[in-house]
Amino acid sequence: MEVPSATLPPIMDIDATAFSDPILAGKEADLASWLSARAPVAIGFSGGVDSAYLAVAARLALGPDRVLAIIGRSPSYPEAQWAAAREVARSFDVPVLELDTAELDDPRYAANPSNRCYFCKTELWSRVVPVARERGFGTVADGTNADDLSDWRPGAQAGREHGVASPLAELGFTKQHIRDASKRLELPTWQQPSSPCLSSRLPYGIEVTPARLKQIERAESALRALGIAGDLRVRYHEDLARVELAADELPRWLEPRRFDALRDALVATGFERVSLDLRGFRSGSLNVLHGVGA
């Protein structure tokens, strides 16, 4: 039966959540309950898709006095991401605390073993958790999501050892759930590519140094400046850069003139040779190269 338009409610009275995915809406409600039951909550905050969503969801659920987003800064954390994290916090009124971390001073981390992330997260949480507790935040959480549980994530062990909770994973939020929920909240990160630390561009066994991290950061910034969008990694193979692009970006950069521009940009950052990966971007690419898996 067709309803006369005059009988429909005014559009502004319609609950926007009525149009959202009911499964996602349920997860969002579960997350709000989880946070409320454990408040106040401090969050390890990188400004990536996951932790940005968690921080904003916590701010909305708990108010400004019962949430604290804590950023750990180090040479493995890209400047651009730091700026993005601060902008998210400013826009959504999330209180932020910044701490310096020194994972590169740990020779076990710098040697770049396949469980490198364990030493990084050990350093991060050993600084973040005591500071959070001193400030009265009994719960410390991170942005680990349900998809991460099936990936090689040695850093997760460090989180568990420090009592860090992972509510998004616990409640079954996949990356797509987080992107969808972030879009609904108008978070600028909703379609941001995943952004692991810069050390993930170095093959295991190649020492992590500030100079190499800076070179990688400059290289990826240079490619962004050329207009490359979406997922992007500059994998470091000493003299050779191996560039992984999103599948829809790859064909046009194989065109020789564009490839020249790409190569010139990376040679200017210190690489002698430049290559394009024919498969394109894949998360954990260097794990595959080394046969490392969950």
Place this chain on the structure above:
Amino acid sequence: MTQPDRGDRTTRNATALAAAIARLGVQCSLEVRGGLALLLPVTSSVEALQAPDTRRAVLALAREHGFTHVAIELPSDRRGAGRETDAPLLRD
């Protein structure tokens, strides 16, 4: 020729891979870096690699021959430009 390397779990056959890629019409030299096969195509073969079907075929061949990654290098001096090889050149 096989190319064992640190952390190898597979046997890689670079010679057979290079020959198989050449049969696709992609003339290139091949440098082996562990599980990475680095292709250095002659200029006239770069266009072929712009075709998704050709890239997929190269990737499938690389997997068959024990490689996990394939990348293409196009040096600034257009290494190989005008040097149409009859047989793949291997480097390591």
